[in-house]
Amino acid sequence: MIQTKTIVGVAHGDGIGPEIMEAVLHILHKAGASIQAAPVRMGKQVYESGVSAGIDPSAWELLHQHPILLKAPVTTPQGGGYKSLNVTLRKSLSLFANVRPVRAFSPYVPTISPKMDLVIIRENEEDLYAGIEHQQTADVVQCLKLITRPGCEKIIRYAFEYTRAQGRKKLTCMTKDNIMKQTDGLFHQVFREIGAEYPEIEQDHMIIDIGAAYVAQRPEQFDVIVLPNLYGDIVSDIAAQVAGSVGLAGSANIGPRCAMFEAIHGSAPDIAGRGIANPSGLLQAACMMLQHIGQGDVAARISNAWLATLEDGIHTADIFRDGFSRAQVGTMAFANAVVDRLGESPQHLRKEVLTASAPIIIPPYQRAAVQKTLVGVDLFLDWVGEDPQALGQVISNLAGPEMQLKMITNRGVKVYPEGLKDTFCTDHWRCRFVSAKATVATEVKTYSPISYQQILDLCTSLHQAGFDIVKSEHLYEFDGVRGFSLGQGE
Numbered sequence: 398m399i400q401t402k403t404i405v406g407v408a409h410g411d412g413i414g415p416e417i418m419e420a421v422l423h424i425l426h427k428a429g430a431s432i433q434a435a436p437v438r439m440g441k442q443v444y445e446s447g448v449s450a451g452i453d454p455s456a457w458e459l460l461h462q463h464p465i466l467l468k469a470p471v472t473t474p475q476g477g478g479y480k481s482l483n484v485t486l487r488k489s490l491s492l493f494a495n496v497r498p499v500r501a502f503s504p505y506v507p508t509i510s511p512k513m514d515l516v517i518i519r520e521n522e523e524d525l526y527a528g529i530e531h532q533q534t535a536d537v538v539q540c541l542k543l544i545t546r547p548g549c550e551k552i553i554r555y556a557f558e559y560t561r562a563q564g565r566k567k568l569t570c571m572t573k574d575n576i577m578k579q580t581d582g583l584f585h586q587v588f589r590e591i592g593a594e595y596p597e598i599e600q601d602h603m604i605i606d607i608g609a610a611y612v613a614q615r616p617e618q619f620d621v622i623v624l625p626n627l628y629g630d631i632v633s634d635i636a637a638q639v640a641g642s643v644g645l646a647g648s649a650n651i652g653p654r655c656a657m658f659e660a661i662h663g664s665a666p667d668i669a670g671r672g673i674a675n676p677s678g679l680l681q682a683a684c685m686m687l688q689h690i691g692q693g694d695v696a697a698r699i700s701n702a703w704l705a706t707l708e709d710g711i712h713t714a715d716i717f718r719d720g721f722s723r724a725q726v727g728t729m730a731f732a733n734a735v736v737d738r739l740g741e742s743p744q745h746l747r748k749e750v751l752t753a754s755a756p757i758i759i760p761p762y763q764r765a766a767v768q769k770t771l772v773g774v775d776l777f778l779d780w781v782g783e784d785p786q787a788l789g790q791v792i793s794n795l796a797g798p799e800m801q802l803k804m805i806t807n808r809g810v811k812v813y814p815e816g817l818k819d820t821f822c823t824d825h826w827r828c829r830f831v832s833a834k835a836t837v838a839t840e841v842k843t844y845s846p847i848s849y850q851q852i853l854d855l856c857t858s859l860h861q862a863g864f865d866i867v868k869s870e871h872l873y874e875f876d877g878v879r880g881f882s883l884g885q886g887e
């Protein structure tokens with residue numbers, strides 16, 4: 398029976414991209430990977446032809462038909478008007494999971510943590526990367542941090558399934574939910590909920606600051622780590638740096654249908670065209686791709702030959718060390734050295750056993766029915782006065798009999814009632830109004846319901862009195878549970 402080859406979109410990229418891609422495709426071919434490369438145009442030339450995202454329109458059709466992309470790094474042209482090609486690809490193709498294995502190759506690549514062998518799974522679509530930013534007053538700009546339940550469920554389910562499929566033992570979640578109780582709190586809560594379905598996997602949670610410090614100092618204690626987008630971006634670079642192998646790491650961007658695989662480094666224009674770049678990062682990415690498309694055996698053959706090449710001291714200039722390496726070679730000579738060792742295994746480094754992982758299927762999101770109750774509003778005012786007590790008294794009087802001013806904060810610090818004279822204030826005041834009816838004091842501090850018309854009437858009164866409302870946020874309870882952070886002393 399003739400085996401059909403998997404068609405893979407191949408973007409040769411810019412700078413060192415074409416050189417390392419040629420080397421990687423050569424290794425894949427010699428190792429017997431059952432793939433057929435379909436060239437995809439993306440990068441500098443496409444940007445400069447006037448396509449602001451840097452992706453040729455024909456690429457979308459190809460990726461629709463053949464949803465696997467092996468991508469070499471591209472150069473982002475200097476100057477405004479260009480979009481990030483990677484962010485466009487991730488969002489357009491719903492590549493929600495960024496998977497980055499980081500392993501030490503000591504003593505061949507020096508590192509402080511020779512036993513380090515972890516995988517970072519970063520949420521790839523939401524968080525502060527939604528790019529929703531506004532200037533609201535002369536003093537204040539804001540960026541919206543959006544964390545969604547379906548987004549959390551997808552990435553956390555993926556992380557547990559990945560941990561199980563790879564035979565790994567422990568999954569650590571990192572957030573800052575001691576401060577961001579709603580957004581990071583949701584991520585952590587979903588981690589606990591879904592974690593209950595995976596009792597065989599050891600689970601823990603760390604606050605991101607100490608977690609990142611431990612990744613930097615004793616990364617060998619981690620196995621798999623799952624994080625929201627921004628923390629994942631930072632921690633994955635820390636981990637790669639600590640492994641001493643920024644040039645050796647690959648990453649996978651996984652979606653429900655499409656997947657994109659690339660090295661973590663850029664297009665290295667400083668060494669482009671000289672045939673000296675290290676193709677290892679892209680090769681690691683290609684091995685992840687092979688595993689993803691069910692050719693884990695070929696991936697393992699390549700990985701083990703690559704480890705044997707490292708051990709034999711055949712090194713490209715970036716990792717060459719006098720007295721330690723045996724030969725300094727260029728990109729293609731390195732690729733040939735890997736090809737020569739196909740079928741061999743490393744003698745000292747841990748051998749890779751890459752099984753052909755079954756695709757990870759994420760169940761469709763099921764939105765639960767909830768009772769949503771409007772209980773108040775935060776109105777943000779652009780106000781250049783200095784005395785919050787004066788502001789509080791005026792807007793309290795404007796609230797009418799049905800609403801009451803609960804508090805005013807400036808940059809999240811309560812300044813009314815009973816603020817401190819030392820608190821620095823900007824021109825951006827968050828004024829919380831709730832129903833004037835008595836609040837029912839429960840553990841979750843439930844307020845009485847209000848109507849949207851009451852908010853409109855309140856806004857009208859403030860507007861007519863000359864206040865500049867720059868934003869409003871409604872306060873809701875969901876099934877009786879508060880869906881907003883409390884101000885100090887509330």
Ligand code: NAD
Pocket residue numbers: 413417469470471472473474483644659660661662663664665666667668673674675676677678715
């Ligand atoms: P870079 O990763 O390209 O280079 C940083 C340093 O590492 C340079 O000294 C370079 O020579 C070296 N280096 C990188 N890869 C190497 C390899 N395989 N072998 C040997 N040495 C290697 O980062 P940069 O200089 O900040 O960025 C250059 C360009 O790449 C920019 O246009 C940037 O936007 C782009 N970039 C693209 C991607 C991507 O496509 N995923 C990622 C990062 C940066």
